[in-house]
Amino acid sequence: MNDMPKPRLVNSNEELIDLAYSMAVEPQRLNALSRILDVRLHALHKSPHLVDADDSSSSPDSLDDISSHFERAFDLLERQGRRFNYATGSTRFIDSDSRPSALIDDAGKIFHANEAAAEVLVFEHGKLPNPERFEPGEYDRLIRDLKALDSHDYDKIISVYNLLAATGGEQIKMALSRALGYKGQTIGRLCTFHIKWLPEMGRQFQAGFELTDVDIAITKAVVSGMSLKDLANERGRSLATIRTQTKGLLSKLGLHSQVELACLYSGFTQFNLKNPTEHGKVVKSKGANDAQFILTLPDGRDLQYEIAGPPKGQPVLFFHALIGGMCLTQGMRDALLAQNIRLIMVWRPCFAGTSPNGKSRGAPERFARDVECLLDNLSVKKCQILGVISGAIYAYACAQYLPERITGIVNCGGCIPITSRAQFKKMDPSSRVTIYVARYTPQLLPMLMRAMLNNIDAGYDDEFVKELYARSPYDLKVLQDLELRPMIRDSFPVSSAQGHISFVHDIQVQASKWEHLLAGLKCPVTLLHGEHDPAFPMRAVREFAQNKPNFSLIPLVHSGQLSFLGNAQAAFSALGAQINNKEAVSNTG
Numbered sequence: 001m002n003d004m005p006k007p008r009l010v011n012s013n014e015e016l017i018d019l020a021y022s023m024a025v026e027p028q029r030l031n032a033l034s035r036i037l038d039v040r041l042h043a044l045h046k047s048p049h050l051v052d053a054d055d056s057s058s059s060p061d062s063l064d065d066i067s068s069h070f071e072r073a074f075d076l077l078e079r080q081g082r083r084f085n086y087a088t089g090s091t092r093f094i095d096s097d098s099r100p101s102a103l104i105d106d107a108g109k110i111f112h113a114n115e116a117a118a119e120v121l122v123f124e125h126g127k128l129p130n131p132e133r134f135e136p137g138e139y140d141r142l143i144r145d146l147k148a149l150d151s152h153d154y155d156k157i158i159s160v161y162n163l164l165a166a167t168g169g170e171q172i173k174m175a176l177s178r179a180l181g182y183k184g185q186t187i188g189r190l191c192t193f194h195i196k197w198l199p200e201m202g203r204q205f206q207a208g209f210e211l212t213d214v215d216i217a218i219t220k221a222v223v224s225g226m227s228l229k230d231l232a233n234e235r236g237r238s239l240a241t242i243r244t245q246t247k248g249l250l251s252k253l254g255l256h257s258q259v260e261l262a263c264l265y266s267g268f269t270q271f272n273l274k275n276p277t278e279h280g281k282v283v284k285s286k287g288a289n290d291a292q293f294i295l296t297l298p299d300g301r302d303l304q305y306e307i308a309g310p311p312k313g314q315p316v317l318f319f320h321a322l323i324g325g326m327c328l329t330q331g332m333r334d335a336l337l338a339q340n341i342r343l344i345m346v347w348r349p350c351f352a353g354t355s356p357n358g359k360s361r362g363a364p365e366r367f368a369r370d371v372e373c374l375l376d377n378l379s380v381k382k383c384q385i386l387g388v389i390s391g392a393i394y395a396y397a398c399a400q401y402l403p404e405r406i407t408g409i410v411n412c413g414g415c416i417p418i419t420s421r422a423q424f425k426k427m428d429p430s431s432r433v434t435i436y437v438a439r440y441t442p443q444l445l446p447m448l449m450r451a452m453l454n455n456i457d458a459g460y461d462d463e464f465v466k467e468l469y470a471r472s473p474y475d476l477k478v479l480q481d482l483e484l485r486p487m488i489r490d491s492f493p494v495s496s497a498q499g500h501i502s503f504v505h506d507i508q509v510q511a512s513k514w515e516h517l518l519a520g521l522k523c524p525v526t527l528l529h530g531e532h533d534p535a536f537p538m539r540a541v542r543e544f545a546q547n548k549p550n551f552s553l554i555p556l557v558h559s560g561q562l563s564f565l566g567n568a569q570a571a572f573s574a575l576g577a578q579i580n581n582k583e584a585v586s587n588t589g
Contacts, residue, residue: 017069021073027460088189092489102114106147142176152177155177157266172192218249308333310342318386319346320345320351330483367394386571388411408525409524410574
């Protein structure tokens with residue numbers, strides 16, 4: 001043990017303070033902050049002055065000397081409000097384009113392309129674009145432009161290239177601009193350069209720059225893709241005359257090429273067209289067909305829930321995780337029908353449209369009372385619960401406080417109580433740092449969670465989730481599922497409708513001392529747990545389940561933490577097995 005390298009301790013607070021403030025404008029720097037915090041807390045975790053983790057009154061490093069800076073940085077973010085989809089270097093931004101678009105590094109390799117680019121231009125991940133797709137000399141110009149990306153401003157068009165589509169030989173113009181990647185690196189963004197000539201916009205452009213009729217005719221030709229030769233024929237002038245007039249127009253506007261003229265017109269139209277978008281509006285995931293309801297509770301708060309599955313199926317409460325929300329693929333829906341399960345999916349406090357129910361301390365117990373009201377409203381006398389990750393804590397609370405109504409629990413990748421320092425050490429850093437902060441330095445948590453939400457709002461949701469599960473190949477495989485991926489993306493605006501408080505609430509509950517919710521549970525509990533779960537290792541889960549006679553553990557060999565999303569059929573089968581076992585017992589008298 002003495003020969004093992006020790007983590008570098010960050011003795012100075014300046015780096016942490018700088019990162020806290022910088023995240024107000026660069027949310028992707030959250031990764032760097034998390035890494036530094038983890039190193040620091042890990043080193044202090046070994047301190048002889050640190051008592052056992054079950055003594056939450058002792059802090060290994062209160063970080064009081066920097067907490068005020070985190071609070072000010074948090075205030076800066078809150079004053080800005082929530083800004084949406086501004087990360088032009090994100091995969092979400094590229095995927096939202098219906099025309100060919102891609103992200104490309106300074107060496108020319110594609111590291112993300114949308115479906116249109118893959119189909120029309122045969123762009124492949126990790127490969128260079130095919131030079132044969134480009135007009136002569138333009139591929140080499142692209143490579144030169146990529147090497148000089150740092151010399152350009154962000155989100156300004158650098159150059160435009162002509163490519164031939166693989167499907168029919170159609171010519172496509174692609175514009176290159178500089179963008180910011182998730183880890184703060186400079187990357188290139190290739191988007192289809194297409195400008196629709198609008199007569200009214202042309203008149204505004206002419207008036208705004210005091211152009212002649214000849215000038216605007218040349219502008220229209222350049223923007224519409226007409227060659228100067230064709231324009232000369234159309235106007236009955238020589239090509240030399242048109243070229244001279246074009247040079248005069250460019251000089252008048254202070255431009256150097258036809259590409260710059262097209263870019264100027266494109267920017268003018270984008271600035272002047274009034275096409276407001278509603279950012280932050282909570283929308284239902286496309287293709288979802290669940291019935292959504294709001295139950296007004298006796299104290300006036302709201303409880304939002306959804307129902308999926310056959311109307312007369314066996315009722316099962318579903319408590320969601322932080323990631324994935326209420327995602328149900330068509331395969332999951334088919335399984336619900338086959339198993340005759342009616343899933344009552346309840347949004348927990350602070351998520352979607354469910355009102356907060358006070359501080360995180362005691363939140364699961366108070367939620368159990370809300371669930372009791374819901375069951376009464378739905379005339380459900382008894383049911384099972386399916387909990388996912390942190391939803392498992394709320395499942396235990398309901399079984400504890402509604403013992404006559406909860407007949408069984410199936411938890412997928414469920415959280416377990418953190419009762420020793422050894423558990424923190426075994427957790428993956430991406431999961432450990434937030435829970436550690438929540439328990440020992442809670443004053444830093446709002447800033448961390450606000451920055452996390454800022455990443456997602458900006459458009460880096462795909463990159464954020466992949467970073468979170470970077471050390472879990474089975475989870476990464478789940479995240480690549482073509483049906484699940486857009487569902488997970490669409491779930492974030494819904495689940496985080498109330499802002500960062502949903503993230504804070506979730507992490508605080510996970511980090512709290514909630515072992516009392518397990519005392520005296522009578523219903524059967526089935527734990528479905530991935531052998532490769534990065535947050536709660538299987539060994540810790542086995543120790544948790546042992547000596548609990550009504551607990552059974554089913555290891556999922558090829559799974560990580562996202563076991564429900566990757567293998568929902570196992571969860572539905574476990575629910576069926578609990579029902580059958582109970583019926584078998586009652587039949588034998």
